[in-house]
Amino acid sequence: MMNEVIAVENLFDGNRLHKNQIIKISNGMIAKIAPQEKVNTPDIHSENFVMPTLFESHCHLFLDGEELDTKKRSEYLKSNYDTMLNTALQNIKRYRENGITGVRDAGDIKLINMEVRNLVKESGFTVICPGQAIRKRKRYGSFMALEVDDAKSLVDTIKKLSETGADTIKIILTGIIDFEKGCVKEIPQFSLQELTEGVNAAHDLGKTVFVHCSGRDGLEIAVKAKVDSIEHGFFMEQSVLERMKEYNIAWCPTFMPVNFHMENPEYCAWNQQSVNGLKRILENHNENLCLAEQLEVLLLAGTDAGSYGVSHGVGLWEELKLMKKAGLSLEAVLRSATSIPRKQFKLKSNTITAGSNANFIRLTQCPV
Numbered sequence: 397m398m399n400e401v402i403a404v405e406n407l408f409d410g411n412r413l414h415k416n417q418i419i420k421i422s423n424g425m426i427a428k429i430a431p432q433e434k435v436n437t438p439d440i441h442s443e444n445f446v447m448p449t450l451f452e453s454h455c456h457l458f459l460d461g462e463e464l465d466t467k468k469r470s471e472y473l474k475s476n477y478d479t480m481l482n483t484a485l486q487n488i489k490r491y492r493e494n495g496i497t498g499v500r501d502a503g504d505i506k507l508i509n510m511e512v513r514n515l516v517k518e519s520g521f522t523v524i525c526p527g528q529a530i531r532k533r534k535r536y537g538s539f540m541a542l543e544v545d546d547a548k549s550l551v552d553t554i555k556k557l558s559e560t561g562a563d564t565i566k567i568i569l570t571g572i573i574d575f576e577k578g579c580v581k582e583i584p585q586f587s588l589q590e591l592t593e594g595v596n597a598a599h600d601l602g603k604t605v606f607v608h609c610s611g612r613d614g615l616e617i618a619v620k621a622k623v624d625s626i627e628h629g630f631f632m633e634q635s636v637l638e639r640m641k642e643y644n645i646a647w648c649p650t651f652m653p654v655n656f657h658m659e660n661p662e663y664c665a666w667n668q669q670s671v672n673g674l675k676r677i678l679e680n681h682n683e684n685l686c687l688a689e690q691l692e693v694l695l696l697a698g699t700d701a702g703s704y705g706v707s708h709g710v711g712l713w714e715e716l717k718l719m720k721k722a723g724l725s726l727e728a729v730l731r732s733a734t735s736i737p738r739k740q741f742k743l744k745s746n747t748i749t750a751g752s753n754a755n756f757i758r759l760t761q762c763p764v
Contacts, residue, residue, distance in 0.1 A: 404444075502540065535582070
């Protein structure tokens, strides 16, 4: 793609959707973008939909989400380093095949994400990683997180992770969801004082903080501590979203894992009560996602890929479809996987504009 002229029916430049545009490419760079009626150029190639490459904002590279045998998944967590590294590299390949050029990993106990980051950094693929996440002792998250006991050990661990190369800090604030009861199991892992001290320590070191968090109690602590991003965020509330907007806190809603359980209850032997609970949880998530757009909360598209039934690569496209199905506007959906994460994570923009590299995705139809 050195010199070319493309007639595009739908051009999403990273921020807005434009109809019937001409893109002129010279020496691999975008020389000009203009409405079709203003350009009279022979030898034009036609495309239905053109958009920037994507960014996945929440995944676990070392896990294989396509493995549905629970016994094998459990055994896999005992695998050696090389086996997990190979899985992660295969997942990077899947991302590339699906037009995704960067991910934010959400942590693993063996630091596979850091090794992958170093291996692919010269290839044009970006991996942002925390190394290991952080959890309270004996609480949820053993496969991805170091244990701490109090505010002091939390701060000390954040400093250690920063010194050993973490790009960002991941904290597990709440546990998993009880699908039947429609609530988060157990109380938050960290108090407001503990989390605030951790967030302040990370910020002093120039690191952002993203937290695994769902449920009213955890969400209240997260916004009051002024974290940088809330991951999952089930049982979200308007008052929380309003403060997220005020404090510039992003939300990565990760529909895919819960949606997989709802659509495939046979894999986990969920009864009808659980399925009904899953539906209610997702309906509430849909409503709050649309409210977040109205309030102009920063939205990040992430899948929690590696979780049960959630594939790396293609899973991000499925996540975007779920966000669109929830009622989010097309532009908001696409921004959540293009311009917003790149700005949020301080990466080079890949917005399609005159003077930028001609590195974009060509599609036969609207992807979501």
